[in-house]
Amino acid sequence: SEFIVGLTGGIASGKTTVSDHFGALGVNIIDADIIARQVVAVGTPTLKAIQDHFGNQAILDNGQLNREWLRNTIFAHNESKQWLNELMHPIIREEMLLQCQQASSIYCILSVPLLIENKLNALVDRILVVDVDPKVQLARAMIRDGSQQSIIEGIIHSQCDRQTRLAAAHNVIDNSKGLHQLNSQIAKLHEQYIQLARRS
Ligand code: ATP
Numbered sequence: 001s002e003f004i005v006g007l008t009g010g011i012a013s014g015k016t017t018v019s020d021h022f023g024a025l026g027v028n029i030i031d032a033d034i035i036a037r038q039v040v041a042v043g044t045p046t047l048k049a050i051q052d053h054f055g056n057q058a059i060l061d062n063g064q065l066n067r068e069w070l071r072n073t074i075f076a077h078n079e080s081k082q083w084l085n086e087l088m089h090p091i092i093r094e095e096m097l098l099q100c101q102q103a104s105s106i107y108c109i110l111s112v113p114l115l116i117e118n119k120l121n122a123l124v125d126r127i128l129v130v131d132v133d134p135k136v137q138l139a140r141a142m143i144r145d146g147s148q149q150s151i152i153e154g155i156i157h158s159q160c161d162r163q164t165r166l167a168a169a170h171n172v173i174d175n176s177k178g179l180h181q182l183n184s185q186i187a188k189l190h191e192q193y194i195q196l197a198r199r200s
Helices: 015-024 032-038 045-054 067-076 078-102 134-145 149-158 162-168 180-199
Strands: 003-008 028-031 107-111 126-131 171-174
Touching: 003 015, 003 180, 015 028, 015 107, 015 180, 028 032, 028 078, 032 078, 032 107, 045 067, 045 078, 067 078, 078 107, 107 180, 126 162, 126 180, 134 149, 171 180
Parallel strands: 003 107, 003 126, 028 107, 126 171
Antiparallel strands: none
16 A cells, blocks of 8 residues: 554553444455564564574464563663664564555554554654543553553553644544444544545
8 A cells, every 4th residue: 555544542441442344345454463473473674683682581382472581681780771672663664665656455553552653654644643531541452461550551641642643643433432433433534544545
């Protein structure tokens, strides 16, 4: 696809729920979280670079990345976090664009949880924000993940705030009510994006 719709929203806002709906309409979905895992799969140059930098402690016995070790390491050491981000971000960005180019639908959706936080606005033609009140995010995340309130609140506060996200949006999906309200919002946006993609 030449036309890329960037889908974003905070934790448990409903990005996956929304992208599943677009997927059912035949739109190709590219997911930054999936790509972030693909680029460090066993045998990739990126995994090799991580092993060379951090040593074998970064690798599990089965050859896969030791995510828990890496998460703890970058949490404790800012320079490690910076090194990893500088390695990963350009690789993920390039792979996202490649997969968007290869998408066969008239437009595609690039789902990026931290689109605004990581200033990836320029990568996409439109920004679509899934919006709910932070109280709803908290409740849905707690039900889904079974996590403590304080953990989820910490994640919500680490992400950009609702107003900043809404200010960056070309389109907003209100996901505060039941799932039935999504269909009509998504159908309208789908028509709009087809028109925009044809004209671009
Ligand atoms: P994350 O970025 O944290 O992975 P997400 O933005 O992809 O989350 P989803 O996984 O789609 O969010 O939704 C979060 C949870 O809320 C899921 O359990 C989902 O089933 C539920 N949910 C989504 N939309 C609604 C809705 N309109 N009503 C009730 N529950 C919903």
